[in-house]
Amino acid sequence: MERPSGERGDSPDMAGRLRAVQSKDTRFDGWFITAVTSTGIYCRPSCPALMPKPENIRFYPSAAAAQQAGFRACKRCRPDATPGSPEWNERADLVARAMRLIADGAVDRDGVPGLAARLGYSVRQVERQLRAELGAGPLALARAQRAQTARMLIETSTLGMADAAFAAGFASVRAFNDTVREVFALSPTELRSRAAARAPAPVSGALNLRLPFRAPLCPDNVFGHLAATAVPGVEEWRDGAYRRTLRLPHGTGIVTLRPGPEHIAARLALTDPRDLTAAISRCRRLLDLDADPEAIDADLRADPVMAPLVDKAPGRRVPRTVDPDEFAIRAVLGQQVSTSAARTHAARIVRAHGGEITDAEGGLTHLFPEAAALRDADPDTLAMPASRRAALTTLAAALADGTVDLGTGADWTESRARLTELPGIGPWTVESVAMRALGDPDAFLPTDLGIRFAARDLGLPSTPGALTRRAEAWRPWRAYAVQYLWATGDHPINLLPT
Missing domain, CATH: 3.40.10.10 (DNA Methylphosphotriester Repair Domain)
Known part of the structure; x- marks a missing residue:
């Protein structure tokens, strides 16, 4: 269609x-x-x-x-309350980049001029292309999102209406009231009354939300991957849920994500409620919830080698990230070492350079360090081989000064090119960042050891060049093919923790 x-x-x-x-x-x-x-x-x-x-x-x-x-x-x-269009995470053009930024709250924070600047286009160009494809400009698209956020706050929080209005991104309570009445044909008070039977969040400042997705969803690979690679202090698996700290535009937060058959249960504790929109957007990207698994799986099933892998556990998602810079740094830490060793290196850096945070409901202790903190770090605190330390600090400097942009609205081709120019950043790191930080659904890892073992066991070519040529059949979903190939191995990333 x-x-x-x-x-x-x-x-x-x-x-x-x-x-x-x-x-x-x-x-x-x-x-x-x-x-x-x-x-x-x-x-x-x-x-x-x-x-x-x-x-x-x-x-x-x-x-x-x-x-x-x-x-x-x-x-x-x-x-x-539906999942977002999968197109915004599948495409790399101007409209898709703009929609990802709008979902992250860029218009509310920086206005349309700020959005255009992030995209590298004029306001007029952005307006024209959004109207041509979506029938509305960036202000109207952001307003629709504010209405959705407002409804969520009204129905799931105990915030006063004025606080809910500003947390949703409205400039005034009057605009909040008018928009809610116009979009939902109910006043904010009436909306809250209709939801009065729902129990309020027991912890002040915490919101309980439902994140919808398109079925099927295989939680094993996405939650298994996040749990197996979790950095102590920043992430944890506790009582059947993945939890982690968040650095957000206006403050910090902690999210708890629990898989369910019809939705992901999310619990957000934010220091500033204005970060709700950004937090939800980043959690959805982390779990790849806006994907269209039926379309992806149908294309991959066309390959007789992939078909039984898909049929065994359909709906695999690409585990992504809430912070692209963080993931890029962790990708460097993970070069040519085991998952356990990468976690150890990351935990050491977090304790030395990450900001502390209070977790009332678990064992989280730190935010992952910002790139600028690692750029300026004492080399003696980075206990790793000299070549990898140089790659890490060079990458951190490039992220901190904007030479490399991995943000929500980044140009995937430009970001790949900039990463490739950095010393110590090879094809595996570039494609790992493209897959999990940039969100390119066609990123591919032919040099990954797990992929090569899976290819060998399946009778596919196992050398990087030959495997890349064979993988042409999986375009534009090679990042999802990677998830199915990884699943053939015996590794904790493929198992939902118990």
Whole structure:
């Protein structure tokens, strides 16, 4: 099914979108919005309400476009609570980069000029391309996101309405009230009253949320990987959940993520509630929750070697990161050493250079050090071979001064090129960073020892050049193929901890 174009028409894809709505197909939730002129509401494609007459249906590429056209959100299917479009994490063009930044709260923090500056384009260029593809400009897209965040805060926290308004990114309580009424057809007080049966978070400042995803999801590889590589003090696996510290635009936080059959249960303890949007966005990226596993797995199944691996445990995600700079530094620490040794090196650096943090619910003690702190670190505190120490400090300096940009809106090609120029940063490190920090779904690791062993055991070429040529069949999902190949080995990264 092609991307929806924004309005009702007679395009070939119109019939496909109507079939998705008629069958209430949850796979298309987040891909497009269905609006109904007779009711004035917009819904997710799988809304359980009765099927409207086709002539009354309008399709929009985003909630913001539907809101601009005068539609309000459905109270039954809650279209604001769907997974995001997988396109924004699959593509590297201007629109996808802009959407990743908007999801991270860039417009709320820096305005549209700040967004454009991060992207390296003029405000006019950014506005034009977003309107052409999504039917709304960056301000409207950010407003739609603020409305979603506002609803979450109203329904799941005990914040006063004024605090909720500013935490959601609104400039005034009046704008908050007007937007909530316009989008949800309820006042903030009415929204909270409807959710009154839910128990409030027992710890002050903590929010309990549900992070939706597209099924299937195999939690073993993503949570197993995060738990097996967890840096003591920064990350931990406790009572069936992955927990870690967060450095955010306005403060710090601790997140607890627990896998479930229908959603990921998230608990966020933030020092500043204005960081809620960024924290949610980063947690979703960490767990790759906006992926479209059915589309990915269907393409990989076309290869007879990959098909049984996919069928055994479909829905594998790429474990990513909440902090791209942190991951790049950890990738250098992990060069040519075991997972255990990499954790030991990282823990030592965290104790020496990471900021301390208080964890009321577990054993987390530190934030991972910022790049600038490692750039300026005493070399004697970096107990590792001289060549790796030089690679680490050079990378830290490049991250700190912006020579290398691995941020949410980074240009993947440019970031790869800049990394390659640094001493001690080889193809394995570059592609590891591309896969897990930048989020490139087609990143590939032909020199990785685990991948080469898996290739040998499966009868695939095991030399890097030959394997890369064979992996052409897996494009544009080679990063997901890596997850399935890794799963053939006996390693803790493939097992959900007990």
